[in-house]
Amino acid sequence: MSEIEETLSSILPDENYRKRCLSLFAESIVEAHSHGRNMWGVYCFREGARKGIRLLVGSLIVFTIDKDGMWLSLDAALLNEKKDEQRVLEKSDVWRWGRGEYSEYCLVPSRNGYYVPSGTDFDLWPVLRAFHFAYLRNVANKYGQLRSDSQENHTPALMVYLREELRQNLPSPDYGAASDDNPFQEVEDLSRTYRELPETERESIVLSRIGQGSFRSDLEKYWKTCAVTGCAVSELLVASHIKPWRDSDNFERLDVYNGLLLAPHVDRAFDRGYVSFDDEGRIILSDAFSDRDQRILGIHSDMKLRKIEPNHLRYLDYHRKNVLKRAL
Known part of the structure; x- marks a missing residue:
């Protein structure tokens, strides 16, 4: 205990x-x-x-x-x-x-x-x-x-x-760079959620936190290019969870529908809550994301996910409610 x-x-x-x-x-x-x-x-x-x-x-x-x-x-x-x-x-x-x-x-x-x-x-x-x-x-x-x-x-x-x-989805706090830039600490902190699993599954779950392993392979097969921009340079693309890894159960951590393959600037904006997507896949721009910064990064209101399926919707709903920044 x-x-x-x-x-x-x-x-x-x-x-x-x-x-x-x-x-x-x-x-x-x-x-x-x-x-x-x-x-x-x-x-x-x-x-x-x-x-x-x-x-x-x-x-x-x-x-x-x-x-x-x-x-x-x-x-x-x-x-x-x-x-x-x-x-x-x-x-x-x-x-x-x-x-x-x-x-x-x-x-x-x-x-x-x-x-x-x-x-x-x-x-x-x-x-x-x-x-x-x-x-x-x-x-x-x-x-x-x-x-x-x-x-x-x-x-x-x-x-x-x-x-x-x-048995309830609850958010995690985000104090800036700490949790995102130290995924290995997060993996260690939450080890009790997966340590009883078989070794192969355990390894897949840990690798999924850093966007590697079977989670990335499955996203590459599903999306092939960036889910938003269409960028096809695989080495540049990031395997990103929609519902954050720290908030997901073990099934969700490996679920291809809980992932987007994204160009780095879109991934960072999505991970930090400056953008999200509605149930039609259209981009939502946070009120905290200034017009100037949107222009600098080339992120705009016409962007959308290139495809979307019903299995994506509960994850996107979680992201909108718990990750998307709202102006104070």
């Missing part, structure tokens, strides 16, 4: 209750990601006898799960506006306001507390979610990205655990 599994099993021993709490944690991750791929991180902590998991956005802890329940930051301004909803919280048996040092934040005003649902009764979550998500938005608006020391603490293995435990 991994440290993450041991930690969560010890503080949330009931499997169904644990999954329900983790699903709320996952909702917050998805919301944080919608405000910026570099804005958030998660990690498993142990502070003396206290242990659990945390979500950070910008410079602030916004969601903790530990033995006392689910600790949440709620937007103070919205609480002051929504008096009826605030009274619901005041009267609830499953919510208690925090006390002491971390009962509120001042830099981005919040009121914080513990949510401890009883059994399967999670009826208060929609009320809390509105205040909590408003707070995530305000924190994201204040901070340009997750602080650097918290980036180093982000634990990819926790994201792998959440995906497996919840």
Whole structure:
């Protein structure tokens, strides 16, 4: 049993209750990601006898799960506006306001507390979610990205655990060049997702992360040239995943329909979320991609995938929702 599994099993021993709490944690991750791929991180902590998991956005802890329940930051301004909803919280048996040092934040005003649902009764979550998500938005608006020391603490293995435990596609943060320029670290971080497979399949999955092996061969047979420009110089083309390798399961990592063979400038723009493609294959240009830079790179609105099949669509949908940059 991994440290993450041991930690969560010890503080949330009931499997169904644990999954329900983790699903709320996952909702917050998805919301944080919608405000910026570099804005958030998660990690498993142990502070003396206290242990659990945390979500950070910008410079602030916004969601903790530990033995006392689910600790949440709620937007103070919205609480002051929504008096009826605030009274619901005041009267609830499953919510208690925090006390002491971390009962509120001042830099981005919040009121914080513990949510401890009883059994399967999670009826208060929609009320809390509105205040909590408003707070995530305000924190994201204040901070340009997750602080650097918290980036180093982000634990990819926790994201792998959440995906497996919840059987849910969840995004990964992107802090710039680190994950893309160090694929071998990513392969090592996520080794638990493929290490039990036969050696030949394991090798194919690892090679697929760096655009080689059977994944590249299959893409070359399928596309033959760049999927967008038609460039036929094989040595220049990059075998790129549509749904990022780190977010994919082992089938998806080798699926030819989760791949595009791309010229380097298109691959980089696609990988970094400056472009995506709609269900007809037409290019989508991010609002964060300036007209000047589009012209310099020769990327324009008339571009499209040279072919597209139904099996591509779920991967493209994931890319649009989780990778494509949106202007802040």
